[in-house]
Amino acid sequence: MSTVDDVHALAAGMPFVTAVEGPKGNTVYQVGGKSFVFFRTPRPDARDPETGEKYTDVIMFWVESEEDKDALVHDASTPFFTTPHFDGHLSVLLRAAHLDRIPRDELAEIVQDAWLSRASDRRRRQWLER
Numbered sequence: 347m348s349t350v351d352d353v354h355a356l357a358a359g360m361p362f363v364t365a366v367e368g369p370k371g372n373t374v375y376q377v378g379g380k381s382f383v384f385f386r387t388p389r390p391d392a393r394d395p396e397t398g399e400k401y402t403d404v405i406m407f408w409v410e411s412e413e414d415k416d417a418l419v420h421d422a423s424t425p426f427f428t429t430p431h432f433d434g435h436l437s438v439l440l441r442a443a444h445l446d447r448i449p450r451d452e453l454a455e456i457v458q459d460a461w462l463s464r465a466s467d468r469r470r471r472q473w474l475e476r
Contacts, residue, residue: 347445348445348446348450350405353383353442357460360377360458361472361473362377362469363461370387372385377464377465378466378469380465381406381464382457383407384406385405388401389404392439401441404439404441405439405441406439407439407440407456407457409437409438409459409460410463424448427440
């Protein structure tokens, strides 16, 4: 099963990637200046339904399309979710606490797809040709 270290290793292992530090020390992985995996800081749109506490461990992954987003969010077997704040935004959210529900090979696909959704045509083509 997957861990936060796996997310970092997989994202950092993609080509042409830079890791930047967000304003609160959170890591943002980018390709060509575009984020594709983003460790979020606590925000009011993602809270524990029982306690009302903001989640401190949300990771955002970009997706290629609304269909991809819907498939991940509406599949009851996955822990991916979204919030109204992200309506119309091509991304899904995942709590790090639930990474253990995702096999590492599936996480690798999610990270690769996130990278592909944000990389330039040239970079995408180069990577896919390998």
